[in-house]
Amino acid sequence: MPLSPRAKYWLVSFVITLWLSLSAGAFWYYQWRWNExxxxxxxxxxxxxxxxxxxxxxxxxxxxxxxxxxxxxxxxxxxxxxxxxxxxxxxxxxxxxxxxxxxxxxxxxxxxxxxxxxxxxxxxxxxxxxxxxxxxxxxxxxxxxxxxxxxxxxxxxxxxxxxxxxxxxxxxx
CATH class of the missing domain: 3.40.30.10 (Glutaredoxin)
Known part of the structure; x- marks a missing residue:
């Protein structure tokens, strides 16, 4: 069953948010953990x-x-x-x-x-x-x-x- 445009919007928004969160977490782990x-x-x-x-x-x-x-x-x-x-x-x-x-x-x-x-x-x-x-x-x-x-x-x-x-x-x- 195809997704409605509204469902596609929320799915894409969720995937982008998840990707940005994971990228920010990886950046923090590899860079900002040395901040001190x-x-x-x-x-x-x-x-x-x-x-x-x-x-x-x-x-x-x-x-x-x-x-x-x-x-x-x-x-x-x-x-x-x-x-x-x-x-x-x-x-x-x-x-x-x-x-x-x-x-x-x-x-x-x-x-x-x-x-x-x-x-x-x-x-x-x-x-x-x-x-x-x-x-x-x-x-x-x-x-x-x-x-x-x-x-x-x-x-x-x-x-x-x-x-x-x-x-x-x-x-x-």
Missing amino acids: QFSSLDQLALFDGTEFSALLTRASVPGKISLIHLGRDDCFCNRFNEPHRQAIKAKYEPLGIIFQTLPLPTQLNVATPAVALVSAQGQLAYFGPYSDSLLCSLGDGLVEPLLDQLLLGYLPDVIHTTGVGCFCTQKTE
Whole structure:
């Protein structure tokens, strides 16, 4: 039995309302559930490598340029940083750069994700963010020019930096 125009109208209205509700629910689940953590997206983070210099140089490989990723597993910002890290690794690992990860305990007050570059001579050359952009995007990298300088034998000394972007810091409770 065919539906009357009025019944078709209500059926179409119901289907559209259901579809919009499900779409809004999916959007909330995948995006807005992080809403509290988005406060970390546009924050200024200070990086001071002075207190970590000895730890980072011990973690490096002697005689090799080392890129040491500093992070926490529970940091929401890692998902934005990962594509940039992979692109850097794909470009510089074949050139002899050693890539390492140094997990940081949450009680250390360091903004993460962060990166340290240690020269082949064992000197801390850089400590700070991967890039200076909201989501640590590929085109705004701070690390790549410094790696190029290290490969050419220059020793940059950039261990006190700031960055604006997505960083996780020590939780204050």
